[in-house]
Amino acid sequence: MRENKVVCRELDCGNPVSVSRGHLIEDGRGGVRLLRCSGDESSIRQCDIRRGRPGFCDGEYYHHVTCSESVRLVNGAGLCSGRVEVKSNQSWASVCEADFDRQDAEVVCRELGCGAPAALQGGLYGEGEGQTWDKEFQCKGKESLLLDCDTSDRKHNTCLPGNAVGLTCSEPDDVRLVGGGSRCAGGVEWYDQGEWRTVGTLSDAKAVAAVVCRQMGCGSTVSVLPGNTTRGIRVSCSGSESLLRECRRMHDLLPGLTVICSESVRLVDGAGLCSGRVEVKSNQSWASVCEADFDRQDAEVVCRDVGCGAPAALQGGLYGEGEGQTWDKEFQCKGKESLLLDCDTSDRKHNTCLPGNAVGLTCSEPDDVRLVGGGSRCAGGVEWYYQGEWRTVGADDWDVAAVVCRQLGCGSTVSALPGNTTRGVGVYCDGDESALRECRRRYYLLPGLTVICSDLLVQPDIFLTDPMGGVSRGHQGPEMFRGYNFTITCSTQPHYPGGSFLLTFTGSNRTQTQPAVNHSAAFLFPAADDSHQGNYICVYDNYVFSHNFSSESELLSLTITASPLPAFIIRHVVVLLILLTAITTSYLYYKPTRRQKRVNRVSSMDLYVNAMEMVSLSSRSEAGPGEERAAQGTE
Incomplete structure (x- = not known):
């Protein structure tokens, strides 16, 4: 239509009304392919054009343009709005508001291929620089062309400033x-x-x-x-x-x-199809929604209504302020509705919406893309959920793979290789799109695309175990008693065989490496001391699809603490318990006579004395000189 504007302007024929095809080229003459016009050129020769080969023209048809010839709308927002100008003596003249009524407007809108008149007002689209039309139109409203209407001499000799009639026609239902x-x-x-x-x-x-x-x-x-x-x-x-x-x-x-x-709701001024300022259709115009009238459940319905995933961010002023009105209701969605208009509404509690409170919404991208056959969600053939089924995506460039890895949250692209050729959905991307659904589609046969992303390996798990019960849970992570042994285990999901685990320790830059056996590896640490305190990370490395990949676990922060009781006391208590258990078992098992009981009592006393001597010797062997003298005093 930009080219058509230039053609009609150059021929001084008003506005373009329609465009259609002419006769098929059969005479072998060369044509001209029009590449691009801005619409502001005064001649078609100023457009970017090139000659076609003999017998060739774009589409193999001549370009057929119909111009309005005697009337045009200028300075409007489109083809169906602007200041009314009529051709008079090979020049264009504005029409005074007093000489133009609704029936005249109906004829002008029809002649320009637009719908019924929507607005008619003097000065709506500025003043013309030329003359003013010197007649008053007397249209009946049914004429096809404005020049078919009767005219009469003007009742007013002058047209005051601000009275050049502006007309807005509704858009045609074409x-x-x-x-x-x-x-x-x-x-x-x-x-x-x-x-x-x-x-x-x-x-x-x-x-x-x-x-x-x-x-x-x-x-x-x-x-x-x-x-x-x-x-x-x-x-x-x-x-x-x-x-x-x-x-x-x-x-x-x-x-x-x-x-x-989406029909009744839209997201505008956002970064893609799933983000922007929330606007609702109200009386054939769009209204912003105030943050106070919109909550998480309302957002869930909007995201579903526009075909996106769950809400990710909800904030007033996030995507600017709307220029129109504010929605006059408060939504009462339950979160399960399919459409926003299915939700209940109530009168607003707040009469005004302060600047910066027009609600902005960011929805997550829908799960309509996947990678299959690669053993991981970040590797495999690209498939798109399309018309109720998963279909192969065909492409022949790296940019499509970059968009897929980005949408799946799988890092950057490592490789993109053509797969089998099947009839699917051809896609062309610029590479900076946030989702594949924002790319352009091609509708011919292309090889399927196999993509490998950098985050191929899932994040491994890291956990600590202790067979002696010397571990407890602290505020910053696990706490280990001194002197106890412990094990740190690294594991991953069984997607790919082989690989190895590297356990890094930030406390002293020490590392240990073990092969992954059954997708895990255990690192044993005997007799915990202060040198073991610090942060541990499991790094899983594997060579897959002719590339090296790695993935890190979360941080495990280990604290070493003192045991609640000294170790030598714990050992003495254990020895005493063992001896007492042995004495009690012997007493109950043999059931001695009274005489035997006396003898046994003596024997038991001897056993007790011997046990205490063992404890005393053990204490002296572990204690220093001062502690030994204290122990003798205790004896």
Whole structure:
């Protein structure tokens, strides 16, 4: 449509009204392929063009443009709004508001291929620099062209400043979505040359879908999928157009485009499809939502409504302030609803929404991509959940692999290799997208893509065990008693065989390495002392897919503490318990007579004395000189 504006301007023929194909080239003459116009050029020769080979023209059809010829709308936001100007003596003249009414506006909107008049006001789109139209229109409202209307002499000789009439026509209903159960979901169709035709695209499906959802007032794009292959209209958009008719088009055999829009809610000014300021459709316009009227359960519904994962961040002012009104209700979602409009609402508790409180929402990316056949969630053939089933993703560049690894949280790309050629979904990415669903799709056969990401190995586990019961749990981690032995075990999930574990100790830069046996390794430490206090990390290394990979465990902080009782006291108590147990067992087993009892009592006393002598000797052997004298005094 930008090229069409230049053509109509150069021919002094008003605004472009429609574009269609001419006759198929059969005479062998060369054509001109128009590459790009900005729309501001005064001549088509100022556009970026190149000559085609003989017998060739883009789409093999001449470009057929219809201009409005005698009326145009200038300085508006699109083709259907602006200041009304009429061609008079080969120049353009503004129309005074007093000479123009609603019936005249209906004819102008129809002539320009737009919908019914929506707004009619003097000075709405500025003042013209030229003359003012010197007649008053007398249209009945049914005429096809403005020049078909009757006119009369003006009742007012002058047109005061600010009275040049501005007109806003509604957008024409020349686009629709069919077969999706809603006016905001389904296959894209365009009313062209008297019939509805399927719309398809080669590479910029996301941009086309954004324009369709915007034109239909249907919120954000939720998903874009290819439909059946039929002969229709091939469209190429930048994504910023307000109407599909402003995009470039040609006739070709392409898969139709199926678009699902969010319908009543959208996220704007965010970094992708799953983040932005929350806006709700209210009376055919969009309203921001105040943070005080929106909670986590409401966010869960919005994220589901726009086809994204669970809420990740919810904050007022996160994505700027909206320029329009504020939603006048408070949502009361339970969190399980499919659509935001299914939620209950209540009157707002706060009459105003202070600046910086327009709620911004970041949803996690949906789990619609996976890697299969590689033994890990971060390696394998790329598959995309698409039209109710998992389909192979075909691509031939590294950028697609980078997006996949980023979306799965699997680090950077290590390798990207072509797999088997099967009919799936062809994808083209720039490499900086946050999710594969933001890339452009191709609809022809490509080899499947096998991707290996850097975070191939899962994080290993690290834990401490003690067979003597000398470990306890402290505030900073496990605490070990001095003198006790302990074991640190490293383990990982059984995805790949082999590999080794490296145990690093930050206290003295010591490391130990053991092979992974049954996906684990145990490191034994006898007689814990203060030198063992510090931080331990397990590093799992493995050579997989012709590359070395490694993964680190969490930090294990070990503290060495003193035992509640000295070790020599503990050993003495153990000896006494053993002796007493032996004496009691002997007494109960033999059941002696009275005389024997007396003898046994003497024997038992001797055993007791001997036991105490053993304890005393043991104490002296472990104690220093001062402690030995203290022990003798105790005796």
